[in-house]
Structures are given as structure tokens and as C-alpha cells.
Amino acid sequence: MLSIEGVITAEGLVRARGIRYATASRFAEPTPVPWDGARPSERGPACPQPPSALAALVGNSVEGLSFDEHCQVLSVTAPADASGLPVMVWFHGGAYVTGSGESTKYEASLLASEGVVVVSVSYRLGVFGYLRDDLGLLDQLTALRWVRDNIASFGGDPANVTAFGQSAGADSVYALMLTDTEGLFRRAILQSAPLGTRSPERAEMTAALRAALSVDGATSVEDVLAAQVAAVAEVGPKFAPSGGMPFAPELGSVDLSAVAPRVELLVGHTADDGSPYVPSREHWEAVTELVFAGGARELAQDWAVAGGQVATYRFTWAPADAPLGSCHCMELPFLFDPDGWLGAGMLAGEEPDPVLAKTIRGVWAGFARNGMDALPSRSLEFGG
Template sequence: MITDLVRARGIRYATSSRFAPPTPVTWDGVRGDERGPACPQPPSALLAVVGNSVEGLEFSEDCQVLSVTAPADAAGLPVMVWFHGGAYVTGSGESFKYETSLLASEGVVVVSVSYRLGVFGYLRDNLGLQDQFVALRWVRDNIASFGGDPANVTIFGQSAGGDSVYALMLTDTESLFHRAIMQSAPLGTRSPERPEMTAALQAAITVDASTSAADVLEAQLAAVASLGPQFVPSGGMPFAPVVEGDLGAAASRIELLIGHTADDGSPYVPSREHWEAVTELIFAGGARSFVADWTAAGGEVATYLFKWAPENAPLGSCHCMELPFLFDPEPWLGAGMLAGAKPDPELAQTIRSTWAGFARDGLAALPSRTLEFGG
């Protein structure tokens, strides 16, 4: 395992005024060590489950930053670009919970991306998705300076980050990445009424450039509380990019690894009977349907199921449970979902080496096209 790493935090890849498309920022080569800001956001709905993912970060609408972790002697290494989750309304790539040192130690260059959220990023024009594309162009143009190979880029993300991977795959016309990992993407919320849900939000949230960020968030919360129940299942993730892409074009050039946790739905409903139904409706069923469409379009894919859960865990192998295995576990200790336990270090090593191996050599690196972890 590589232990000598270099880090550059809070690199600005774009700037913009409110509700405007991102303007790319040319990197000056400076490698800072201060974490960048998070987009203004309400408290996470999963705070009791995963803890505070933005603790210690400043909030700013000027949040289009990324951070890089790489082996010190990197040269031509595969690149992994992380898109965080949080239902498109919370979280940040700068979070301490996404510390990438152990993953980079597997011999990959890791980039963590922050992008605009909620009303700021997804009320109109898919601005958050535009941010993500500008970040990927930054990677293409600059990652060789960190020893990364711009011709071998894997994008990966969990929850809304996994949904971001979906949207990026379907709309990338520049071949900015070559492989993709979708972790617990809530594809079941991508129902036919999503455009109608977005239109309803646009009608309900009447804010402009002069509205304070606090008032924007207040309007966002009020609209979600009112409209979310009217648009099930899309209302479970009201803010998301509305895309119409070319599945065939994506499937022809991208290798895909997709999966979910065994009990993804458990944090969202009160009983085991209901959490199994939510897991199937939003996560498992959506992934299975997408895999069928992907393979029908000629795509190559492997699937995984993450089953590890701490003993006597009240939520089982719940949403986000694989994250302390993929990233450094220390910031996750004490999270409610772990019920006082620590992630199994051998399983964590397996997860990181599997993800890094896929980034390096694609599906050929995997021991099987159907993977299970833990349980």
C-alpha cells in the first residue's frame, strides 16, 4: 500500500453568479491545504444515521471546488472522480467523511467534487450538473499534473452522487470519463412525473438573485414539504437533473459497476416490512431495471450487493453503510448506523482494492460479474 501522498484541497474549477451557468476557472497550479466551502444547505435528513457530513466547513454559494489526493510519485495512474450524495440538497465533496487517503493508497488519483445543490443547483437549467461537467473538464486538462491519466477516468458516486453518475453517463458527449460506479443510486425516483415535479418547484419557489441564502433555503424547505408528497416516488428526491440522454452511446463506451446495500431503504421508513419495500422500489428495482436496459443496449456491467451490518444494528445494512469501508473510517465512528461498531478492516481493504482495480482495468479486474460484500 502506498503511504506517501500529496493533497490539494479547495481548488476552484468554476465560478458563477446565482442561477447562472458556471464559468470555468483556469487553475494557477497552487496546491492549497484548506478545505473549500460547501453549498448552503439545510440539515441532513440522515443526520442521526450518518452524522454531520459538513461539520467544520464554511457555507458559500461560491462552492464550485474540488480536491485531489494522489500518490506522491504518481505517473499515468487511473483517476477516480467522486460525486457526493445527499439527495441533491446536502453534503460536500470537501467533507471529512470523504477522506480519500486510503483509497488513493491503492494506486489511484482521487478527485472529490463539490457542486451547487437544491434551489441553487437544480431548480432550473441543471446547473449542478453543468458544474459537474466543468469539474470533469478540469480533470481532463489538469490531472496529469498530479500523475493521473486523463484517458483513464472513472466517475463514482453514492445516492444522489450515483444518480449524478447516471445523468453524466447519459449526457456526456465529450468522452470525459471511461468507467462508472453507481452506488445506491435512487433510480426509482426517476419516474415519469419528474419533469412535472421540477415544474411545480419552479412555480412554487419565487426567489431571485437578491433573496438571501437563508430565505432561499426556507423557501426550498417549504416547497418540498408541500409538493414532495404529491409526487411519489419522485418527491423522495425533489431536486435532480432532468435529462434525456443517449443510453446506447453511453453503453457502447463505458464499463459500469452498479449496486446497493441490502437495506438501503431502512432509514426512511419506520418498520422492516416497509424498509424492504422502499429498498426494492427506490434502489434494488431501479438498479435491476437499469442493468437490463444497459445490457440490452450492448453495455458491459457488473453488479454488487453490500450486506455487512454491525451486530444488533437497528437499520441493518442501510443506506450509506459502505462509505466507511470505501473512505477512511475514522470520521464515521459514532455514526448511528454503525451502532458503536467499527467497519471490518479486511472487508474495507477488499472494497477499496475492488473499486481501484475496476478503475485501473475495468470489468476484467473483478473476480465476478456478480459481487457480494459482507453478510
């Protein structure tokens, strides 16, 4: 048993927060930081960022956190008696401009209690991470190497790693699948990946953003963020739907034949993913299909054709008085500890159904443990 004072929780879990896995100067590639075995209990910093466009819906995802460009940290939650358990590495969403893996919204006690080791990763965002050379993606790859090299100390199996994420975090996992040449994970879960924003015009949009942004290593953080907001407002509308997520890894042409046979995939979305982004039900159904549902369906089909094993899911639960139905992010309070989601506008005063939440955590953990063999179906529905 790992008995470290101040880290063992009342639930019998080891929780280590804000472990630094890399460091980097502005606009430079990350340098791995060797782990010294320390298991700190304080949350690490979030990347500097503007306010979230979805704050009214989900709440403040960075409340109580400090901000620092040197945000390459991760947190681990594991059963105290863990030994050889499957590992789940979480990449947060936020359109590549907001959020943090250190957020209380991603508290993973209940998920870890399903018999898995959970790692939550923070990485550079916006201009800091994706204006040049996809540095945020390099941060994420460095974090996965940290997991490979160190997770056994927490009772995790480095040969049984699942990468999972939601929204931009799911898009990150998609990019990681296509760029990981080291076999850093064997399974992937994509939750509401905005794959419909991945159009051929993304390279042109990135070039336009670079032209509109005049920042360097000496520009203050405040001025970088102000310039980022102004550039996105100017450039984004010219490149819909890609402009809805202007910062993201550039992947070029995609060939799934090399990756699909070695990575088992679970991919899906919420029934009304598009509702926060448009004013009417007619339009939100169209956005759900264009940005989220259609891309998930097509990826699943292409994955199977390329020789991979794949399952899909659809999340339909919504509160009785939900203003936006089963909207983007609605599954997250079911996967992570619900206390972090109290007061979220999307829940309309209701609490997540605990039975459904237990089911979802069990399915996710089971998939991480045994892949497709653990799933009750290759086409899953989660609703109330």
C-alpha cells in the same frame, strides 16, 4: 515526486484541497477557472444547505466547513510518486440538497493508497443548483473537464477516468453518462442510485417547485433555504416516490445505445437501502426494491442489451446491533477513511471490518484501473 510543502502527508500522499474549478453568479452557468498550479491545503466551502435528514444515521457531513454559493471546488488525493495512474472522480450524495465533496467523511487516503488518484467534487445543490437549467450538473461537467486538463499534474491519466458516486452522487453519475458527449470518463460506479425516483412525473414536480418558489438573485441565502424547505414540504408528498428527491437533473427520454458501448459500468446497492426512510422492516424492504435495488437491476440489464459491459454488486455487512441493517450509506466507511465515520449511528458502535474494507477498496481501484477484467465476478457480494 511532487514535493509541495504542507501537502505531502505522512502516508506519502499528495493532498490538495479546495481547488476552484469554476465560478458562477446565482442561477448562471459555471465559468471555468483556469488552474494556476496552486495546491492549497484548506478545505473549500460547501453549498448552503438545510440540515441533513440522515444526520442521526451518518453524522454531520459538513461539520467544520464554511458555506458559500460559490462552492465549485474540488480536492485531489494522490500517491506522491504517481505517474499515469487511473483517476477516480467522486460525486457525493445527499439528495441533491445536502453534503459536500470537502467533507471529512470522504477522506480518500486509503483509497488513493490502492494506486489511484482520487478527486472529490463539490457542486451547487437544491434551489441553487437544480431549480433552473440543471446548473449543478453543469458544475459537475465543468469539474470533469478540469480533471481532463489538469490531473496529469498530479500523476493521473486523463484518458483513464472513472466517475463514481453514492445516492444522489450516483444519480449524478447516471446523468453525466447520458449527457457527456466529450468522453470525459470511461468507467462508472453507481452506489445506491435512487433510480426509482426517476419517473415521468419529475418534470411536473419540477414545474410545481418552480411555481412554489419565488426567489431571485437578490433573495438572501437564508430566505432561499427557508423557501426551499417550505416548497419541498408542500410539493414533495404529492409526487411520491419522486418527491423523496425533488431536486435532480431532468433527463427526458433515455437512449443507452450511444453511451453503454463506451462506458464500463459497476452498479449496486446495500441490502437495506430503504430502511432509513420508513418505519417498519416490511416497508423498508419494499422501498429498497422500489427505489434502489430494482432500478440497479434494470439498468444493468438494459446496459447489457444496449451493448455495454456491466457488473453488479450487493453490500450486506451490518453491525450486530444495527438498528436499520445494512442501510443506505453503510458501505461508505469501508470505501473512505473510517475515522470520518466514528460515532455514526448506523454503525451502532462497531468499526468497519478492515479486511472487508480493504477488499472493497481494492475492487473499486482495480475496476478503475482495468475495468471488467479486474473483477472477480460480474455479480459481487460484500458481506461479513
